Amino acid sequence: MLNRSSASGAPLPHPAIRGLSRAADHGGLWVVMAVALAATRGKWARRAALRGLAGAAIGGTVAGAISRTVAGRTAPPGAAGRAPVASLPVGSLPVGSLPVGAAASAAAFATGVALEMPVLAIPAGGLAAAVGVSRAVARGHRTADVAAGFALGGAAGLLTLRWWARRPAAPAAAARPRREAPASPDGAGLVMIVNCSAGTASQDLAESLGKSLPAAEVIAASADGDLAAAFLDAAARAAILGVAGGDGTVRLAAGIASEAGLPLLIVPAGTFNHFAADLGVESADDALAALREGDSVLVDVASAGGDAFVNTASTGVYVDLVSAREEIEPALGKWPAVVVALVDVLRHSRPVELLVNGRRRRVWLLFAGNCRYEPSGAAPAYRPDLADGTLDVRLIDGSQPLARTRLIAAVLLGTLGRSRVYRAWSASELHVARLDGEPVPLCLDGEPTPSTSAVRLVKRPKKLMVYRPSSGE
DSSP: HHHHHHHOOOOOHHHHHHHHHHTTGHHHHHHHHHHHHHTOOOOOHHHHHHHHHHHHHHHHHHHHHHHHHHHHHHTTTTTTTOOGGSSSTTTTOTTTOOOOOHHHHHHHHHHHHHHHHHGGGGHHHHHHHHHHHHHHHHHHOOOHHHHHHHHHHHHHHHHHHSSSOOOOOOBBBBBBBSSSSOOOOOOEEEEEEEEETTTOOHHHHHHHHHOOOSSSEEEEETTTTTTTHHHHHHHOSSSSSEEEEHHHHHHHHHHHHHHHOOOOEEEOOSSSOHHHHTTTTHHHHHHHHHHHHHHHEEEEEEEEHHHHHEEEEEEHHHHHHHHHHHHHHHHHHHHHHHHHHHHHHHHOOOEEEETTTTTEEEEEEEEEESSSBBBBSSSOBOOSSSOSEHHHHHHHHTTTTTTTHHHHHHHHHGGGGGTTTEEEEEEEEEEEEEEOOOOOEEEEETTEEOOOSEEEEEEEEEEEEEOEEEEEE
């Protein structure tokens, strides 16, 4: 029916079809949808937006490449590469040989969104189907070509899992304490520091927490203040230490709380909140519910040169990447700055000569995770257990021939785990030293951290008690 209507020259059933078809040109509709999802500030919505855009880019690019190749082979002599596919005579191409790029992008975006937020599978899929129908009716594409685009797009959406693992909805496992943290419905005994320079933290959040916890002491800290000193001061008079901020702020609080033997209340208010996400604390409401009931678990803390970290410690090109990103982030924003910095680092950075557990190594990247990360052989995405007593060590070997080229190729193909430049093992302790006596370049939980020429990374199993709602277990 769609084929007959597009070939007959009949008027469009409704102007909305023409508008929808135009909106899908060059992926514009999916960019708008991704921005709308990201604007909700939800973790899963943000992940859905990013996965959807990645799939749409892959699907649209591959569909376009196939169409150009087939069009070039079927065009008259001398015309290959010049005539657009839509201008070729009807019937000059095999049925189903040209997957429609807009349909591929639509299906890929919908698949990516559904992988992260199954509740949006039907509306996203419905919108993708409507785009496909609009292309058949408004642009004269054959039904078989639209269907081929849908199939290609669905595969492209699933293909994103090769580079970026789907994060499970269930939180990581943790150890049960012999005695749970104190329940404090009104915040009695709690000293909470809100880092107003982090992510979504603000004076408004501090005031809201103060109203919810009238017996607590809630302190709004600014970027100009000494956060470490503020946490030390708070720990000296607190029965419960609280923190609202991102992973860098949580790292400071966790180190001080674990040393003082205090339970830690975490309100996720940063950009990524990796530790809180693995813990199963998705919002301030989750944190307050756990505090009211005294629900808590024990988790591991790791340290590098005496500085605690709760997620990761890294050296090598990652430190260059973070430094380069921070320089241009004020002008470009976080995600564009990451892309620009990554390109610059891959072009100009050099491996670091290190001693790793006494063995001389030329290192592109050395990563140590506080507990084992999944997936193995790819970018670490999540932890199944926050109290497993191990460091997850991953190393990119810069001594291999063509190491940079092989690294880039392995990342692009999703085969890093099988590459000869990749090493991985588990440990409870790791020694890293510079051969030239300079400080080891170090990032803890994503932030550059001063270090010395030799750094010892160790685990402190089940050292920190943290609040999390019992529904997250």
